[in-house]
Amino acid sequence: MGSMKEFLWLIVALPFAGSLILVIAGKKLPRLACAFVGVxxxxxxxxxxxxxxxxxxxGNPGGTPYVESIWQWMNVDGxxxxxxxxxxxxxxxxxxxxxxxxxxxHLYSAQFMWKDEGFARFFIYMNLFVGFMLTLVLADxxxxxxxxxxxxxxxxxxxxxxxxxxxxxGYAARKAFIVTRVGDFAMTIGLFVLFINFHTxxxxxxxxxxxxxxxxxxxxxxxxxxxxxxxxxxKSAQLPLQTWLPDAMAxxxxxxxxxxxxxxxxxxxxxxxxxxxxxxxxxVAQTTVAIIGAITLLVAGxxxxxxxDIKRVLAYSTISQIGYMFLALGVGAWSAAIFHFxxxxxxxxxxxxxxxxxxxSLDEEHNMFKMGGLWKKLPVTFWTFLIGAAxxxxxxxxxxxxxxxxKILWLSYASDKGSVWLWLAGLAGAFLTALYAFRMVLLTxxxxxxxxxxxxxxxxxxxxxIVLSILSIIGGFIELPGDMGHFTMFSDFIEKTLPATLxxxxxxxxxxxxxLISGLVAVAGIGTAYVFYYNxxxxxxxxxxxxxxxxxxxxxxxxxxxxxxxxxxxxxLAQMDKNDVIDRFYNGLASLALWFNKxxxxxxxxxxxxxxxxxxxxxxITLTIILYL
Amino acid sequence: xxxxLEQGMLLAAVLFLTGLTGLLVRRNxxxxxxxxxxxxxxxxxxxxxxxxAWGKADGQxxxxxxxxMAAAEVAVGLALIIQMFAKFKSADTNRANTxxx
Numbered sequence: 001m002g003s004m005k006e007f008l009w010l011i012v013a014l015p016f017a018g019s020l021i022l023v024i025a026g027k028k029l030p031r032l033a034c035a036f037v038g039v040x041x042x043x044x045x046x047x048x049x050x051x052x053x054x055x056x057x058x059g060n061p062g063g064t065p066y067v068e069s070i071w072q073w074m075n076v077d078g079x080x081x082x083x084x085x086x087x088x089x090x091x092x093x094x095x096x097x098x099x100x101x102x103x104x105x106h107l108y109s110a111q112f113m114w115k116d117e118g119f120a121r122f123f124i125y126m127n128l129f130v131g132f133m134l135t136l137v138l139a140d141x142x143x144x145x146x147x148x149x150x151x152x153x154x155x156x157x158x159x160x161x162x163x164x165x166x167x168x169x170g171y172a173a174r175k176a177f178i179v180t181r182v183g184d185f186a187m188t189i190g191l192f193v194l195f196i197n198f199h200t201x202x203x204x205x206x207x208x209x210x211x212x213x214x215x216x217x218x219x220x221x222x223x224x225x226x227x228x229x230x231x232x233x234x235k236s237a238q239l240p241l242q243t244w245l246p247d248a249m250a251x252x253x254x255x256x257x258x259x260x261x262x263x264x265x266x267x268x269x270x271x272x273x274x275x276x277x278x279x280x281x282x283x284v285a286q287t288t289v290a291i292i293g294a295i296t297l298l299v300a301g302x303x304x305x306x307x308x309d310i311k312r313v314l315a316y317s318t319i320s321q322i323g324y325m326f327l328a329l330g331v332g333a334w335s336a337a338i339f340h341f342x343x344x345x346x347x348x349x350x351x352x353x354x355x356x357x358x359x360x361s362l363d364e365e366h367n368m369f370k371m372g373g374l375w376k377k378l379p380v381t382f383w384t385f386l387i388g389a390a391x392x393x394x395x396x397x398x399x400x401x402x403x404x405x406x407k408i409l410w411l412s413y414a415s416d417k418g419s420v421w422l423w424l425a426g427l428a429g430a431f432l433t434a435l436y437a438f439r440m441v442l443l444t445x446x447x448x449x450x451x452x453x454x455x456x457x458x459x460x461x462x463x464x465x466i467v468l469s470i471l472s473i474i475g476g477f478i479e480l481p482g483d484m485g486h487f488t489m490f491s492d493f494i495e496k497t498l499p500a501t502l503x504x505x506x507x508x509x510x511x512x513x514x515x516l517i518s519g520l521v522a523v524a525g526i527g528t529a530y531v532f533y534y535n536x537x538x539x540x541x542x543x544x545x546x547x548x549x550x551x552x553x554x555x556x557x558x559x560x561x562x563x564x565x566x567x568x569x570x571x572x573l574a575q576m577d578k579n580d581v582i583d584r585f586y587n588g589l590a591s592l593a594l595w596f597n598k599x600x601x602x603x604x605x606x607x608x609x610x611x612x613x614x615x616x617x618x619x620x621i622t623l624t625i626i627l628y629l
Numbered sequence: 630x631x632x633x634l635e636q637g638m639l640l641a642a643v644l645f646l647t648g649l650t651g652l653l654v655r656r657n658x659x660x661x662x663x664x665x666x667x668x669x670x671x672x673x674x675x676x677x678x679x680x681x682a683w684g685k686a687d688g689q690x691x692x693x694x695x696x697x698m699a700a701a702e703v704a705v706g707l708a709l710i711i712q713m714f715a716k717f718k719s720a721d722t723n724r725a726n727t728x729x730x
Contacts, residue, residue, distance in 0.1 A: 186709055606726030609661075 004055035007048055008068045008085050011095060012134045019127035028270060035110040037081030039122025042106045042130050046099035051158035053096070063089050063496025065204070065352045067140055081201055086140035090273055090498040093338055094137035098347045101262050102130045104464035108353055109254040111460040117253075122162065126258070131157035131265050137270055142191050144203040145271075149187070149235070150280040152264045153180055157256040160248045172247040183234020187271075190227030193220070196481060207277040214281050223366055225278045225285035228271060234463075236268030237323050239296040243558045245319055246303075249311040253356025256311060256323040261318045261352055263344035269325045269341055273334055276498055280332075286417065290330020294412075294425035297323030299556055301432030305439065306552040310355045317392065318557070319346060320429060324408050325428060331418045334498035335491035338402070342490075343404040343475050347391035350468035354385035357461060358444060361453035362382040368440060373449035380462045382445050384469040389441045391472040393434035393526055396519035400476030405430065407481065409518050410511055416502040427503050427521055434525025442533040450540045481511060637678030645672035658713065658720045662706050669699045 018041025026034055039183040056066055067087035073081045106126060113122050129152060136148025161173030191201065197213065197220065198206050214221040228239040232238070237245035248260050259265070272289060273278060279286045297320045304316035321344050328337035359366060361378060391401035409430065413423035457465075492498075545553055554560070651664030673692045680688015716725050716728070722723060 604729055606729035609653060609721045616649060616653065
């Protein structure tokens with residue numbers, strides 16, 4: 001066991017191996033074998049993660065990072081990144097969530113996707129995704145991180161467009177890819193800036209060198225931090241690059257659970273936490289992170305409140321919850337952000353899987369207004385979904401979501417970078433969250449039965465739901481606030497890697513007051529939802545919306561804005577530019593080749609004697625040249 | 630008896646042109662094949678004459694090669710003629726022009 005952590009590479013290699021096996025043999029293997037490989041590889045990876053974790057923590061109270069170098073990737077003119085994995089508290093928290101939540105979602109998918117034609121293809125993409133995600137969070141240099149970053153983007157594209165028969169799904173996949181690419185472009189430039197300044201892309205080396213090279217608040221630090229933030233905004237679907245995530249719901253529900261809520265979209269949070277030194281050197285950039293988080297959580301919360309598609313509610317909710325994480329990062333509450341990432345991964349994966357069961361058993365019905373009364377029909381799904389929604393709404397004391405979100409709300413005010421405005425935005429968001437979460441629960445599971453479920457989930461689908469709902473409750477007890485036992489296991493662990501939050505305000509009474517307010521707000525949100533949506537007879541159709549509601553429903557019309565400002569001008573220019581000089585040159589080349597082709601094929605007339613004459617004439621000409629020239 | 634180099638070469642050239650003319654003017658594939666044989670033998674004669682003029686064995690060696698090659702060529706050629714006749718019911722090469730571009 002002592003050397004178990006040397007098997008760190010296996011955690012990454014296993015999902016890739018599973019994907020490779022299915023690429024080679026997926027078409028010939030029966031479904032059961034495909035499921036076995038697909039689920040087994042990620043589950044094995046989770047077990048190895050557990051063993052590596054035990055080995056890493058044993059006799060290592062200081063949390064000294066463990067670096068495992070596999071081989072040197074390249075060595076070109078000073079750029080010599082390794083394929084190397086860096087294990088510390090932050091990456092450990094991330095690989096834990098990725099492998100364990102990933103394994104549960106894979107198990108669920110085995111039944112969810114059983115009747116689908118692309119069963120093997122689904123597991124190829126899913127395993128590939130897990131492999132790239134682990135590469136991203138374990139990478140010890142920016143280039144390997146970037147490889148994982150683009151790899152998860154690719155898998156996201158492939159899985160959003162998984163049902164490619166419908167052109168709308170392909171459109172959603174391309175949109176996700178292109179919009180995140182805008183952010184990735186900024187991030188790429190950020191990497192160039194880092195390399196030019198530090199002559200290395202090793203993350204730890206950069207973090208060590210940066211404070212001695214760059215002054216706090218210097219322009220170069222600000223530029224770099226903002227460029228990296230651009231990448232994080234695209235990947236984590238934050239304002240102004242959030243438009244792709246609601247459309248990404250075109251993919252199967254397990255994909256939404258794994259990629260578009262639990263893991264990939266939190267890569268931006270990981271990136272900012274990982275490069276926290278750069279953001280601390282640029283206070284303006286860090287404040288920007290907090291403000292973007294605060295605005296995003298309100299924008300997405302209001303949008304979630306006006307959706308009728310259950311998955312789009314959850315998509316906007318994800319954007320909003322990642323807004324909370326950004327808010328936490330922006331006020332320097334690093335461990336609170338990672339804590340909320342972990343708890344969010346539990347309850348949001350649970351909610352997506354629960355929504356998946358509902359959609360699956362109602363034959364692809366997404367509209368919540370056409371559902372109802374399901375709590376008797378799908379009891380396990382109902383109870384687990386209720387726990388997930390309670391955790392999302394941060395129901396005080398019993399749910400994990402309360403402990404993680406309350407910590408962010410408290411620190412958004414109490415930290416040295418906090419302010420009352422950030423806290424108020426977070427509080428308003430908390431009210432919205434409770435309201436839309438219970439609006440969703442009440443519309444879906446209560447009221448009249450509008451459609452009978454055609455199939456019931458089996459154990460493979462309910463076990464992940466139950467496990468995740470237990471985690472959504474007990475996950476919060478590893479970190480209790482200062483006035484409630486002050487149990488800080490998780491933040492102690494994370495603060496081995498990330499700096500502790502500086503708190504200005506002391507005194508448990510203030511903290512208690514803030515908790516009371518946020519608890520009351522959550523309960524008020526649930527109560528409001530109860531008043532407006534409990535057992536109300538809504539027509540089973542798309543709801544009527546007034547102009548304001550329609551504006552929120554369309555995600556604040558960001559799509560329209562980008563369409564008018566960017567997409568249409570680009571398309572117009574492209575059409576204008578279709579027949580320019582350069583195109584004419586290449587078109588001319590093509591028609592010249594065509595003309596020669598016609599000429600030469602005319603000589604190929606099938607008459608053997610003509611060929612013989614041409615041969616004879618050719619021989620005479622050649623002889624004449626040889627003899628007389 | 631000593632044959633002059635020029636006389637032998639002249640005979641070879643006449644034979645070669647006879648064969649070439651036959652190849653170009655006849656449409657029947659069997660006659661074309663025979664014309665090719667005449668051309669081959671003209672080339673062989675040229676080798677022999679040149680070899681004997683310089684008193685070397687190389688010319689005869691080359692002739693053996695040409696003989697062997699001609700035998701192989703005839704075997705393949707006749708097989709192709711049979712195939713062609715089965716397909717087009719004719720020995721006319723102008724009919725076998727389906728492989729045009």
